[in-house]
Amino acid sequence: MANPLMFDSVWRDKQKFEEAEAQYQQVLAGTAAKGAPGAKDKKSGKSGGSTIKNEIAEARQQIQKVLNSHKGNYIQIIGGSGGASSDNSQVMKRVASLEKENRDLKKVVEDMKTLVQKLENRVSKLEGGTSAPSAQAPAPPKPAPAEDDDDDDDIDLFGSDEDDEEVDRIRKERLAAYEAKKAKKPALIAKSSLILDVKPWDDETDMKKMEEEVRKITADGLLWGAAKLVPVGYGIKKLQINCVIEDDKISTDFLEDEITALEDYVQSMDIAAFNKI
Known part of the structure; x- marks a missing residue:
């Protein structure tokens, strides 16, 4: 740190003041040369060194003022450094508190990891996972014996001819019962649901009459459903009607031929929609 006194003007005239101090000491000792600034004037009887003495005193006063002013600055700097040290102590306390919280959080995390690992091991044991070596896979259930097998076990295939005849009779009865049961079971009928768009010639067509004519088309495997009028544009409406058909009996070509035959x-x-049932 630079010395604050080096910026004061008194140090720029240091040599001058040192010479004046030396002459002043010579005057006090009575060894000053004749004609020197500090010698006494015979006529006036006054000492020429009084002026130098005053200048030295003034210089000393200025030095003292500078020292006093800079002393106050030193006190402020020291006081400021004391505040900084107080702030530093607070920061250190905060850092210590954060380190403690960090350690506590690490401990909590480790405890949670241990608990989760224990729970996973317990669940694996309950579910019969690979982590439980003592757990054994359940044996697959044995297939239930069929009724035919039970009946066949009661029949001795290596018995007499009478036993053979009994076996044939039982087999024939079972085949007959199976065929009868199969004949009574209804066959699966493939059906489809259709939505038909029937368009008239113009807006003067009687739409109610047209719907009646369409519904007059009947056939085995054809069932008409709900109908409604849907606007097309320019005041013209089309008939949208639903029907269910059996695929083996009714085709879409049959419906188109029958409906378009109503030329009036x-x-x-x-066909607006076609869905299998």
Whole structure:
């Protein structure tokens, strides 16, 4: 740190003041040369060194002022450093508190890991996982013996001819019962649900009459459903009607031929939706 006194003007005239101090000491000792600034004037009887003495005193006063002013600055700096040390102590306390919290959190995490590992091991044992070596896989259930097997066990296939005849009779009875049961079981009928768009010639077509004519189309495997009028544009509406057909008996070509045959009412027919049932 630079000395604050080096910026004061008194140090720029250091040599001058040192020479003045030396002459002043010579005057006090009576060894000053004649004609020197510090010698006495015979006429006036006054000492020429009084001026130098005053300048030295003034210089000393200025030095003392500078020292006093900088002393106050040193006190402020020291006081400021004391505040910084107080802040540092608070920071250190905060750091110590954070380190303690960090250690506590690490401990909690380790405890949680241990607990989770224990729970996983317990669940694995309960579910019969690989982590439980003592657990054994359950044996697969034995298939239930069929009724035919029970009946066959009661029959001695290596018995007499009478036993052979009994076996044949039982087999024939069972085959007959199976065929009868199979004949009584209803066959699966494939059906489809259709939505038909039937378009008239113009807006003057009687849509109610056209629907009646369409519903007059009947056939085995054809069932008509709900119907509604859907606007097409320019005041024209189309008939949208639902029907269910049996795939083996009714085809879409049959429906188109029958409906378009109503030339007085129907211009065309389209299939809007086709879904298997």
